[in-house]
Amino acid sequence: MSPLVEFSTSSAAETQHIAHQLGALLRAGDLLILSGGLGAGKTTFTQGLGHGLGVRPGIISPTFVLVRIHPNLAEGHNPGGPDLVHVDAYRLGSAAEIDDIDLENTLDGAVTVVEWGADRVEHLAESRLEIELVRATGADDHASTQDTAAGHDTSNDFSHDFSEEEGGEDEARIVRIRAVGPRWEGVDLSGLAEENQRPSGVE
Numbered sequence: 728m729s730p731l732v733e734f735s736t737s738s739a740a741e742t743q744h745i746a747h748q749l750g751a752l753l754r755a756g757d758l759l760i761l762s763g764g765l766g767a768g769k770t771t772f773t774q775g776l777g778h779g780l781g782v783r784p785g786i787i788s789p790t791f792v793l794v795r796i797h798p799n800l801a802e803g804h805n806p807g808g809p810d811l812v813h814v815d816a817y818r819l820g821s822a823a824e825i826d827d828i829d830l831e832n833t834l835d836g837a838v839t840v841v842e843w844g845a846d847r848v849e850h851l852a853e854s855r856l857e858i859e860l861v862r863a864t865g866a867d868d869h870a871s872t873q874d875t876a877a878g879h880d881t882s883n884d885f886s887h888d889f890s891e892e893e894g895g896e897d898e899a900r901i902v903r904i905r906a907v908g909p910r911w912e913g914v915d916l917s918g919l920a921e922e923n924q925r926p927s928g929v930e
């Protein structure tokens with residue numbers, strides 16, 4: 728079995744913190760497959776990753792654009808680190824359609840994160856992190872209406888990082904990370920929730 732780690736978060740900021748810590752471990756060639764229902768927090772998680780990686784901010788749910796590239800910032804905290812390729816595969820029906828957007832082209836030189844990537848992009852790389860975001864039981868009811876507006880319609884109230892003042896109310900989520908393949912052998916992901924490293928990453 729591939730190793731599985733699981734975290735509970737109670738806010739978007741906590742989810743981003745875990746992602747931020749993970750981002751600091753990543754290197755070019757890594758593939759992350761994000762799953763979880765509409766509004767579960769995939770884009771929120773990707774924002775934290777982007778901060779951890781030190782890439783250009785402005786990670787949003789790509790409503791019409793399937794792929795966005797966030798270049799590593801030379802003046803950031805991780806100069807020379809990998810770029811982030813952020814993909815939303817929600818509208819892509821099959822592996823064949825995925826192949827059309829040619830992720831292989833950038834895979835080796837960047838960290839590639841694919842929202843809605845489960846069962847669509849596993850063939851791209853031997854190793855991957857499968858990350859599932861789940862609403863913790865009991866938190867579903869009042870969140871769902873608002874959260875489903877987050878990604879796949881024309882609303883634009885989802886577009887900034889680390890927001891506390893806007894719409895999204897903090898709720899409980901489970902973040903499950905399964906590490907698959909030789910890249911992750913011997914890599915310990917169990918400490919990602921700790922408050923230790925890189926305090927400088929988030930502005």
Ligand SMILES: Nc1ncnc2c1ncn2[C@@H]1O[C@H](COP(=O)(O)OP(=O)(O)OP(=O)(O)O)[C@@H](O)[C@H]1O
Pocket residue numbers: 736737738739740741742763764765766767768769770771772788842874875877878879885894895896897898899900
């Ligand atoms: N613990 C939490 N972790 C992550 N997000 C949370 C949490 N609590 C509340 N939220 C809110 O839930 C919303 C998640 O929206 P987000 O766009 O990240 O979801 P998504 O999974 O990318 O959706 P989509 O399927 O539309 O792409 C945000 O408004 C965020 O603030």
Ligand SMILES: [Mg+2]
Pocket residue numbers: 769770771787788789842878
């Ligand atoms: Mg999203």
